[in-house]
Amino acid sequence: MNRHTPVFSLKALVPVLGLLFSGCLAALPDNDALPAVQACLINDQKAIPITVEIATSSEERSHGLMEREALAENAGMLFVYSNQRRADHGFWMYRTLIPLDIAYMNRHGNIRAIRQMAPCPSDQGRDCPTYRAGVPFYLALEMNQGYFESRGIGVGDRLSMEPADCR
Template sequence: MAVWCYMFATGAALFRKSITLIAFLAAVPAAAEQCREDRVDIRQGGIQVSINVEIADDAQERARGLMFVEHMPQLDGMLFVYQDSPRRRSFWMRNTLIPLDMLFIAADGTVRDIHSNAVPLDETGIPSATDDIVAVLEVNGGLSEMLGLEPGAQVRHPVFSNEAAWTCD
């Protein structure tokens, strides 16, 4: 009886998680054909999603980032853009109140590394795994896993060159 109850409870939890993911994906708008400054499109496998973004492209904006934000809509984020040479990037969560996923992106728009669920207020450095990073996308913690995103996902935004894996039309 105890084994059956455990299996039922586990199955029910998996069922709820599956229904939640299906409902979430049904609500995700399909990426439009044209790139926009206020949106990042991401695709991998059969998933394609658009994230509404604020752009942090100068030192002051990047330093502030998402500090002091208490809530962020599920499909919102911030795109940190660097005009200098590609290199290893490192972030921390000083004064950041919500958990975040960090997607480290190369010049060709390919996600090289994902740091999931960065801990709010933690000042430990979170470095990229590679030294060819030109942008970092911060989204709500757990979103990458929910969408099944992994290194190799393709990102589309006007900041990436025409040599990007997925170019603006």
């Protein structure tokens, strides 16, 4: 597989985004999952199927995976931004209970950086570190810590939501 061919398409998110923006989904309690879609991470050798919850609104992105006690092995949360985030933008782990990896991606789903993030034990958000991307990005994918490395996924690999890519 060609790891540099951009195949991530925001068109694949249209059905999910349509539901979110139409007001059909009520505000979710803290521990409820967001709508999830099937996707895959692709390197030179294989496509690895994953399930991702999609966080598109600022409220969904701000809450992220806070207060979750576990995340399924092949599950994650995809943070989608309509405008490119600067390299100094990042994520924090305030009220997040599980260690995570985060992959920062361009608009095509190409991974540009991966960071490891540890839960912040403080009850004060100001005491929690920010894990800066170090690269401009449109998408960020959080998975259980060690997920990317254990499956051979790294910088230059990509995320796809196209069913044909994920077979």
